[in-house]
Amino acid sequence: MAAAFTDIQTAGWVARAPIAWRPYLLLARLDRPIGIWLLFLPGVWGILLARAPAGTSVRLLLLFAVGSIVMRAAGCVVNDLWDRDLDRRVTRTAGRPLASGAMSARQALVFLAGLLLCGLLVLVQLRPLCWALGVGSLVLVGLYPLAKRVTWWPQLVMGFTFGFGAPMGYAAATGRINGSWLAIYAAAIFWDLGFDTIYGFQDIEDDALIGVKSTSRRFAHMPRRFLAASYAAALVCLVWAGWSSGAGAAFWPLLLLPAGLMAWQVARLESASPAACLRLFKLNRETGLLLVPALLAARW
Numbered sequence: 112m113a114a115a116f117t118d119i120q121t122a123g124w125v126a127r128a129p130i131a132w133r134p135y136l137l138l139a140r141l142d143r144p145i146g147i148w149l150l151f152l153p154g155v156w157g158i159l160l161a162r163a164p165a166g167t168s169v170r171l172l173l174l175f176a177v178g179s180i181v182m183r184a185a186g187c188v189v190n191d192l193w194d195r196d197l198d199r200r201v202t203r204t205a206g207r208p209l210a211s212g213a214m215s216a217r218q219a220l221v222f223l224a225g226l227l228l229c230g231l232l233v234l235v236q237l238r239p240l241c242w243a244l245g246v247g248s249l250v251l252v253g254l255y256p257l258a259k260r261v262t263w264w265p266q267l268v269m270g271f272t273f274g275f276g277a278p279m280g281y282a283a284a285t286g287r288i289n290g291s292w293l294a295i296y297a298a299a300i301f302w303d304l305g306f307d308t309i310y311g312f313q314d315i316e317d318d319a320l321i322g323v324k325s326t327s328r329r330f331a332h333m334p335r336r337f338l339a340a341s342y343a344a345a346l347v348c349l350v351w352a353g354w355s356s357g358a359g360a361a362f363w364p365l366l367l368l369p370a371g372l373m374a375w376q377v378a379r380l381e382s383a384s385p386a387a388c389l390r391l392f393k394l395n396r397e398t399g400l401l402l403v404p405a406l407l408a409a410r411w
Contacts, residue, residue, distance in 0.1 A: 134208040135222055138191060139184035145393050146187070149306070150273055151179035152399035153299035157280025159406035160295050160356055171237075171283050175276065178233040185226040186252050186272070188219050193256035201317040203385070237283045244282060248275045259318075263329040266307040267300070273307075274299030290355040298348035305341035306395040308334075309376070313385040327382075334382040342373040349402070353409060361408035368401040 125133055125142045140146050154175040158168055191198065191209045198210035208214045234245045251272040258265035277299040281292045304326070311318070311327030318328055330337035346366075353362050376394060381387040 134214040138208045140187045147179050147183050148396040150183045153274050154276030154280040157277040157295050158284050161281050161284030162410050163284040174233050174236055181226050181229045185223055188223040189252055190256045192219055200321050201314055203313055238286045240282050240286055241279055244279055259323045263324045266304050266326045269307050270300035270303035273303045291352055294348050294352035294355055298345050301341050301345035305338050306392055309388050310392045312382045312388045335377055335380055338380055339377045346370050358409035359411040361411050362405050365405035365408050369398050372398045
């Protein structure tokens with residue numbers, strides 16, 4: 112039942128960490144690396160779409176991997192600082208360190224400052240264009256937690272935020288903004304809109320009780336159609352990205368691999384089952400990875 116469901120992982124390697132570290136590990140969601148993957152993969156798409164020299168691409172991929180770990184953690188801290196009162200009222204999130212009282216807001220702010228410093232060290236190693244884009248991304252990170260209070264579309268705001276790695280990766284590799292930059296960003300936004308709506312179905316009952324808005328609630332009467340529309344829009348934008356960047360012939364058949372996994376998610380969606388929704392949500396790591404061969408093949 113939804114009322115007994117939580118995705119916080121307090122066992123495993125987190126349980127073996129020093130006691131003083133555990134609230135920080137849980138606050139950063141390091142017990143659940145799926146969020147790091149979903150932040151990192153759009154950056155991978157942008158970097159590979161640019162078709163930069165191999166050495167440049169590898170260097171950027173390493174920087175974006177570190178940046179994804181750090182900025183995903185920073186985003187979680189910001190989110191939990193805004194939402195700690197709401198989180199106490201939702202079963203899935205009541206065990207989060209700030210909501211449960213395992214750590215104070217002051218400790219979280221100090222931790223956030225350290226994470227942002229690490230993120231800055233990564234950012235300054237990118238092109239100057241990325242510095243301006245990085246400042247813009249921080250605005251999105253700060254505003255995203257507020258979206259659920261004022262709009263039925265917080266998942267779309269999340270798409271702009273989590274999908275920002277795609278245009279950052281493309282700009283880091285090319286130093287410019289063009290149609291391909293916009294196309295890959297749009298693809299990431301619609302992909303995120305779809306999988307975060309799946310994620311939101313886990314909290315739909317609690318969200319209704321406390322008045323939190325979401326696309327999961329807004330489209331609860333037509334979950335498969337909304338998910339299909341989101342993923343279809345993402346695929347259209349990926350086609351646009353391939354076409355505008357001059358992708359080679361090998362790109363197009365390989366694009367069917369992530370398309371097939373998106374279609375499978377639509378077919379298998381059980382919006383009333385939190386555990387099933389979490390499994391589908393996590394499957395988007397594989398969905399995002401399946402785009403990588405297509406982007407690599409786009410060189411030819």
